[in-house]
Amino acid sequence: MIALPFTLLLGGASAASSRTAWYRRRSMIASLPDSDLVGRIAARDSGAAEAEAELCRRFAPRIRLYGLRHLRDEDRARDLVQGVLLTVIEAARAGRIEDPARSDRFVLGTCRNLCARVRESAARLQPMEPHAPELDTAILEPDVERLDVTALFGCLMQLEERSRHVVTLSFRDGHSADEIAALLETTAGNVRVLRHRAVAQLRRCIDSKQERSQ
Amino acid sequence: MTQSCTRPLSFDSGVAYLAGDLAPEVETDLEEHLLGCGGCTEALARISAITESFRSMHPPVINASRLASIRSRGARIKDNPLQPGERKPVTFPRDVDILLHRLGGLDLRAADRVDIDVCVEETGDVLYTEQNFAFDRDSGEVLIACQQHFSVLPPNIVIEVRVTDHGVERSSKYAIPHRFEGAGAQ
Numbered sequence: 001m002i003a004l005p006f007t008l009l010l011g012g013a014s015a016a017s018s019r020t021a022w023y024r025r026r027s028m029i030a031s032l033p034d035s036d037l038v039g040r041i042a043a044r045d046s047g048a049a050e051a052e053a054e055l056c057r058r059f060a061p062r063i064r065l066y067g068l069r070h071l072r073d074e075d076r077a078r079d080l081v082q083g084v085l086l087t088v089i090e091a092a093r094a095g096r097i098e099d100p101a102r103s104d105r106f107v108l109g110t111c112r113n114l115c116a117r118v119r120e121s122a123a124r125l126q127p128m129e130p131h132a133p134e135l136d137t138a139i140l141e142p143d144v145e146r147l148d149v150t151a152l153f154g155c156l157m158q159l160e161e162r163s164r165h166v167v168t169l170s171f172r173d174g175h176s177a178d179e180i181a182a183l184l185e186t187t188a189g190n191v192r193v194l195r196h197r198a199v200a201q202l203r204r205c206i207d208s209k210q211e212r213s214q
Numbered sequence: 215m216t217q218s219c220t221r222p223l224s225f226d227s228g229v230a231y232l233a234g235d236l237a238p239e240v241e242t243d244l245e246e247h248l249l250g251c252g253g254c255t256e257a258l259a260r261i262s263a264i265t266e267s268f269r270s271m272h273p274p275v276i277n278a279s280r281l282a283s284i285r286s287r288g289a290r291i292k293d294n295p296l297q298p299g300e301r302k303p304v305t306f307p308r309d310v311d312i313l314l315h316r317l318g319g320l321d322l323r324a325a326d327r328v329d330i331d332v333c334v335e336e337t338g339d340v341l342y343t344e345q346n347f348a349f350d351r352d353s354g355e356v357l358i359a360c361q362q363h364f365s366v367l368p369p370n371i372v373i374e375v376r377v378t379d380h381g382v383e384r385s386s387k388y389a390i391p392h393r394f395e396g397a398g399a400q
Contacts, residue, residue, distance in 0.1 A: 062248060062255045067261055069232060074269070104250035111249075145263040152267050153363035170233050171268035177235050195233065196226040202264050 031052045035116050038100035041092040048093075055092070057106050060142035066108075070115045072174065080118070082140045084110045147206060155205035163198040170195055221247065224256040228261040259381050272312065273357045275330060275344045281357060286314065294360075298386035306360065308395040315358035317375055317388050327378045330356065335389055336371035365394035 028049050029037075035062075040051035063084045067077030091097050097106050109177050156164055165184060169175045170191075177188040177195070184191070223244075230236050230339040231244055247252055272284060285291060296302055297319045306313050308350045322328065328349045332342040349356060356375050376383050 008303045009366065060370045061259055065258050066245060066264060068266060074266065087320055101353050108245060109247040130251060144257065147267045149267055150363040150365055154366040172271050181371060192230065196229040199261060200225055201265050203260065
């Protein structure tokens with residue numbers, strides 16, 4: 001999320017016009033390809049700060065998901081988002097991203113390196129290194145859908161017992177398909193089918209609860 | 215920048231990715247795509263909202279080492295000791311994460327296995343069964359981690375603990391009518 005400049009939060013006709021201009025500009029920045037954003041950041045001109053904010057807004061959710069998969073912890077995934085974005089912005093400012101059109105590969109490489117470092121040290125990342133670039137920390141926070149766990153549990157209890165077991169053993173307890181197959185005396189292939197069907201059912205159930213509550 | 219995706223993420227691939235269940239080369243390929251695709255990231259985020267919520271849940275039956283691990287992560291835990299045959303109404307406070315039912319009065323020293331059934335008091339319907347779980351032999355108790363989201367279950371429950379010792383099964387029952395302080399807000 002990008003913070004709206006304080007002056008634009010004030011009322012009045014001129015503020016409304018400023019808001020419109022701000023949203024137009026924001027929309028224009030959001031339509032730029034990664035390479036243009038990296039170019040603006042490297043140029044360090046008046047549009048650099050907005051380009052940095054857009055690059056962060058764009059990549060923060062992607063890095064978080066990578067972190068969830070590899071670090072299996074929301075806090076560590078958020079640390080990864082901060083660590084990667086600070087590294088990427090620092091590199092962009094210094095003109096060290098060799099192929100700006102493939103900035104996503106640079107981000108992925110940074111994700112891999114930082115994740116490997118976290119796993120080696122078995123510790124949380126220290127995102128704010130002494131040489132880290134100055135950035136508004138609000139733009140480093142990805143927007144995340146927060147589910148009501150009680151509502152999700154209600155949906156879970158509507159599943160068949162076997163599906164319930166598969167999904168909780170997978171995501172609550174972190175068991176692999178092979179391990180679950182052995183526990184439930186079935187095949188790993190069957191576990192995978194039950195697992196993705198169960199998650200799809202839960203998603204539909206949650207969506208329907210959310211629609212009803214609106 | 216929003217671009218149309220030429221290879222949208224399938225739901226089952228997203229679930230398999232978050233479960234860590236893709237072959238390494240498939241996973242690498244998928245990650246290269248995801249880092250460059252806002253649309254697929256949004257689709258995966260919708261799946262991860264479900265799968266990640268499970269990480270905040272705990273198994274209903276826990277042992278002492280799991281309890282220590284939960285405590286170390288700052289969970290707010292309130293003890294509720296019970297004896298066999300007891301019927302003890304409880305209120306689950308709003309500011310507590312786990313109401314820990316300590317089902318005591320059990321001799322587990324020579325137990326071969328321990329199973330539990332969680333039933334509805336009025337109907338006897340079984341809500342949950344856990345068989346042959348890891349228990350603390352010298353503790354004389356089984357630990358049940360009752361959690362806020364259990365408020366969707368029927369309030370009056372009976373937990374039956376069955377201890378098998380040299381082929382002989384002994385059963386103990388604990389009746390626990392629940393009231394959840396925060397349930398009205400759910």
